Amino acid sequence: MIPQETDVKEASASSKIWRSWRENLTLVAIALLLAVFIRTFVAEPRYIPSDSMVPTLYEGDRLVVEKLSYHFQAPATGDIVVFQAPAELQRRGYPKDQAFIKRVIGTPGEIIKVAHGKVYLNNQPLQEDYIAEPANQPFPAVQVPADELFVMGDNRNDSNDSRYWGFLPRQNIIGRAVFRFWPLNRIGFI
Secondary structure (H helix, E strand, C coil): CCHHHHHHHHHHHHHHHHHHHHHHHHHHHHHHHHHHHHHHHCEEEEECCCCCCCCCCCCCCEEEEECCHHHCCCCCCCCEEEEECCHHHHHCCCCCCCEEEEEEEECCCCEEEEECCEEEECCEECCCCCCCCCCCCCEEEEECCCCEEEEECCCHHHCCCHHHHCCEEHHHEEEEEEEEEECHHHCEEC
8 A cells, every 4th residue: 555545544543533522512511401401490309308398299309390370370279389498498407408398378469377177268278188197286377479389298297387486488499399200109290
């Protein structure tokens, strides 16, 4: 083979290798950007660190939290929301970015109270087939202010919720829990 032909073939092979690497690096960069975008704006996984939502969610469950719907609609009674610590919890030593998970019980303008082991929404008892047991402490009637929510854990007697630290500002909501992906024997929509 002529030396000149060898140089051309080597340059061509080198060019193909570099092109392949460049394509692979581009694909990895696009995948990383998509992952960051999806986690930041669309959905993210979360871990349940406590028993405050038993029997709906257990410590160690892993969930998908979707972040889009509350940009188009308000949270509704019964939604399970993940949120950052409100100001009162921060004053009590919780970091601002610590996530909590609770069920929405009252939305702006609604009146909430707990009496005789039942939660009342606008003076009507809530039908709560999702709770661990009835609440063992009364709570006086309060009206939920604009742009805030009243939230409670499903494990009513072991939940650090709005009864203890007040209303949840809507801007603290990270998203809505929609799907449990772990453990596998309890996989499904929430």
